[in-house]
Amino acid sequence: MTGKPRPDLNDTATAPYWEAAARHELVLRCCGGCGLVFFPPRELCPGCWSRDLSWQPVSGRGTVWTFTEVHVAFYDDTWADDVPYVVGVIELDEGPRLLANIVEPDVDGLAIGDRVEATFEDRPEDLTLPMFRIVR
């Protein structure tokens, strides 16, 4: 089995996002120029191109915007032990949308519009991934 894909933890534009995740905190980029809160983190604001950016801790709460349950381990056996797994696009209460797994509880009845909150999954070699669980 090959390892699961990993983000580049050394990319200076995104490293603080992963460092916060390792502390089990969710942070987004906030633009000092126009106020836009955006994801994923970039070198400059996609709204106004300002480089005056700060990191803003966010609630981790949001709504399921859409999702898919993946039933097939594509390409090779990397995800064979995980199927079926749920990939959701979460609209955070602060505005931006991000993609993550919806991991618990009981994803069988999952529907667009369900409320979710962040949880964190520690993976090998200093990687922590933000995930989401359903709030009922």
Add this chain to the structure above:
Amino acid sequence: MLDGIAIVGVAETAIGKLPGRSAIGLQAEAGAAAVADASLAKADIDGVFSFSGYSQAMMLHAARVAEHLGLRPELAVVTDVGGPGTHHAALLNVAAAIDAGMCTAALCTYGENGISIRRSGRGRAPGTLTGGEDFEAPYGQIAMISGYALFAQRHMHLHGTTSEQLGAVAVTSRHHASLNDNAHKREPITLADHQASPMISSPLRRLDCSLISDAGGAFVVTSIARARSLGVPYARVLGYGSAVTHHSGSQAPDLYELGGPVSAGRAFERAGLTVADADAVYIHDACTFSVVAGVEALGLCGEGEGGPYAESGALALGSDCPVNLHGGMLSHGHAGGVFHLLDAVRQLQGSAGRRQVEGAAVVVAHGNGGVFSTFSTMVLGRGQ
């Protein structure tokens, strides 16, 4: 500029599982056949436009094609817009080159050995296809179809679109493929077959997914004046439009802020036509839902009505505006997505055989690359 060019020759190789055939060999085979279809010769070709496809991406691909065919053109250009935009952008490039006096007849080649290269282990590494290497692939969002599934799910939520309505797209595509002797999958299927096919990435089942095929396809572009002197049937460009909104699937705007209607609107406006003028349309069908989104974007039905539209039989040969008469990527084959454009040209040449729309004068090729990321719409007319 675009209104001065003609697509004069089209060709495709066998389509399916072709073990041992290289992608570039398939492209070269299709290329030579397209030149012959245009009643041109090797010595007439002074431009090469191509793309390697994604299953085994290559640098300087057009130069490779030129070398493979023993050509020494002034121009050997790769375009990679995604989906039909890749081939449509080649037409833009050829038109500019002809206008600049840099080219008189260009060969455009596409194709992949998507089945065989992956089985050989030399295909492109997983996790690089959906555009979210850092923020999507670690979550197992590694296949294009899962990106489309996210939008299909949202469409179902907003509009009550059903799996059976998506199934109608699959059944119609297979019916059209049954009329096409070169299609990868020709055995008719039923709605029950669709509903019984395994879930791949909900709500999309196996029969909602496009094929992966080994195949090559090619077309030849020259000036309308040259096409007339050759005395061959040809297609001309009546209008072209495009629109780009994002790359990564999770960064897409909502369904009705995607670029499809904008792209189509620009193309029809430049053509001075509406979708009511189209005799057939070809929609890049990475999945059945792409067709539902496509008929809405083109204006064949209203927003959210694509599911009932598909279920009504409006996609089939014999309707006012049939869709994907070659069988689409769902049934004819998927190797770079060029076959929609080739079959649109065949309709206008009058050479589409049992799937020919009698007297077809205006045919539209439309669709997206990425996950509804880049849209491209080409309105073609019968040359005269």
